[in-house]
Amino acid sequence: MSIVFDQQQKLLTLATANTSYQMMIDDLGFLHHLYYGSRTGMQDMSYQYYDFDYAFSGNPVECRKERTFSLDIIPQEFTSFGVGDYRLNSVAVINSDGSRAARFQYVSHEIRKGKYAIPELPAAYENGDEAETLVVTLRDDVTGLMIRLYYGVFEKKDIITRYTEFFNDGNAPISLEKAASLCLDLPYGNWDLLHFHGKHCLERQPERQPVGHCLTTVGSDRGMSSHQHNPFIIVCDHDATEDHGDCYGMMLAYTGSFRAELEQNQINAVRVVMGISETAFSWTLQPGESFHTPEVILSHADGLTALSHNYHRFIRQNICRGKYHLAKRPVLINNWEATYFNLDEDIIYGLAQEASALGVDLFVLDDGWFGARYDDNAGLGDWFVNRKKLPNGLPHLIEKINGLGMDFGIWIEPEMVNEDSDLYRTHPDWAFASPNRTPNFGRNQLVLDMSRQDVRDYLYGCFSMLLRENNISYVKWDFNRSVCDIYSNALPPERQGEVVHRFVLGFYDLLDRLTSEFPDVLFEGCSGGGGRFDAGLLYYTPQIWCSDDTDAVERLLIQGGTSYGYPVSAMGSHVSAAPNHQTGRIVPIDTRGVVAMSGAFGYELDLKKVSDEDKREIKDQIEQYHQDEELIHQGLYYRLTDITKKLHYTAWQMVSEDRSKSLVNLVVTDPQPNPAPLHIRLKGLDPNALYEIDEDEHIISGAALMNAGYTFPPMMGDYRSLQMHLHRMKNEV
Ligand code: GLA
Secondary structure: OOEEEEOOOOEEEEEOOOEEEEEEEOOOOOEEEEEEEEOOOOOOHHHHOOOOOOOOOOOOHHHOOOOOOOOOOOOEOOOOEOOOOOOOOOEEEEOOOOOOOEOOEEEEEEEEEOOOOEOOEOOOOOOOOOEEEEEEEEEOOOOOEEEEEEEEEEHHHOEEEEEEEEEEOOOOOEEEEEEEEEEEEEOOOOEEEEEEEEEOOEEEEEEEEEOOOOOEEEEEOOOOOOOOEOOEEEEEEOOOOOOOOEEEEEEEEOOOOEEEEEEEOOOOOEEEEEEEOOOOOOEEEOOOOEEEOOEEEEEEEEOHHHHHHHHHHHHHHHHOOOOOOOOOOOOEEEOHHHHOOOOOHHHHHHHHHHHHHHOOOEEEEOOOOEOOOOOOOEOOOOOOEOOOOOOOHHHHHHHHHHHOOOEEEEEEOOOEEOOEOHHHHHOHHHEOOOOOOOOOOEOOEEEEOOOOHHHHHHHHHHHHHHHHHOOOOEEEEOOOOOOOOOOOOOOOHHHHHHHHHHHHHHHHHHHHHHHHHOOOOEEEEOEOOEOOOOHHHHOOOOEEEOOOOOOHHHHHHHHHHHOOOOOHHHEEEEEEOOOOOOOOOOOOHHHHHHHHHOOEEEEEOOHHHOOHHHHHHHHHHHHHHHHHHHHHHHOEEEEOOOHHHOOOEEEEEEEOOOOOEEEEEEEEOOOOOOOOOEEEOOOOOOOOEEEEEOOOOOEEEHHHHHHOOEEEOOOOOOOOEEEEEEEEEEEEO
């Protein structure tokens, strides 16, 4: 039993292998949050709290005389609104009489076998009987607004998922102005926030700062989870390291605008609230209607590495779905950086021929194959083949590429439209634009109103036909601008606040229809690289193009930052040309391979311009990747160096779960004169086993490699790298 109700003390305790989570229903029906952290068993954690009269923190009417109870002080599972808790709110409402108040008190709870699902939204699923669900219902007696707090407990995986359902159990409409997924109070401790900021071409850079008494917000109002911030945060002990210390992860499975807010209160407790961004959001709940928030995936672990492992495992096994989520991924070649828009059948086929000779499994035809798409000013929306570039059509090209023994994949950008397109000329009202305003452009394109069924049906028609009529085994689904001018011509003025979220629901609906109808197709998410790298999208696409920056040295930062929350198998990663197209940097081919291999691996360069020597290296890389793929994708990932510290080298390691195999990767980014030896302590090995190391005559124990470390020879030259394989030998130390 991972969820236990103590009838006498009115305690609800959630237990996972290494963590406990506890809440308590008090005599007035308020739901207190008592504890989340390392395991405390069934201990009643209410002993940690005292009643006290805090001035200017008022009291509910039932205890106005004693004055020692205040909603402004007690840790709570979810907040009320406008009734005396002055901290961060997890909900905001406007009632039909204009009042802005809701006071939630316990009604009932239910413990169910299995994991709940969320209507219209992605949510973690279970494999076999591995999860239980707790639903706690609270209600505001005046308006009848109910909240149902859902908890999914994955005991063995140290994961607790949460989401909130708002249900109008009254008889007048209620407007939701804020509807968070999560409220988590951390009553004691000294906390840092670790979040992942960035920009196009440098996504998910870790930044760590103390949580203070001021409000700290991480989020996006771009209609996408964004390059600038990621819907994953870590709240960790100020002294926490990779190996030790309390670390809480909070990951929102949502691809739209989001918020994570943190604040330390007057008695130093920290509250975290996470969910859909409240900017431009409001949702009218008619009597009898529900609103469902996206899901938050919570985990607590001792150290950042253990926390990352919990998420890597969970995303691979309980978020990503379909044929490819655990399967080997094809090594692909994408023509984008080889040709950009200058493509025709000969150019594409020539590239495919070169690639097939080197052992590439899949050819991906990127942007430029459709409509009047000669540059990025036209064509989006017209999803039919450009006969000037591909006169014999797609089936013919695909057949030829299949004839080389390669599968075929294609690029699409469904939610976008160019003004210069037949689609826009026919349906200008399908693009977002506020009345009487000229919309803002991004990459000279507009955003389709995905809240509309007719828009989604059109797109579904285009892409289902594309996939039905062609032997396509992979789709790259792009999204190349931030959203604004959000206004739907299909909804009345008073419901325009719903559009920002309905846009995301519409996107999921289209994804769901296409991924369900074509289960054998591998979908890769993309948004100008990694602008939509989140667990919501990973539910539909098991890999996402990690960044448009393909420079291997930059990728050390980008993939390293991404690794805190997301597994290597989710990160689309390609070897590209030297000099690199984004930075002009020249990195040796083997180093480009080492870095790209720590991802869903592929190539993106003009093979006609590659030397024979480099081609031989590419062939070897592909063979090696096939041999190591299981270890790379399914192994436990260890960051051996801290990418925030700007060391002159970066190292990381994969270890198989049974600790029999390991791969150490090292890149020197800044060569040193008279270099000191590079000395690194390995991680995750079996201390009692002996390991054979390639190209080293010594057999070394796991304990020595982890406690004393391994010394690498000095490396001179630009961006040198190495990979070291370790194999456990049968004999014990
Ligand atoms: C985005 C993607 C690139 C490429 C281009 C095509 O920027 O991230 O990989 O597909 O669009 O326009």
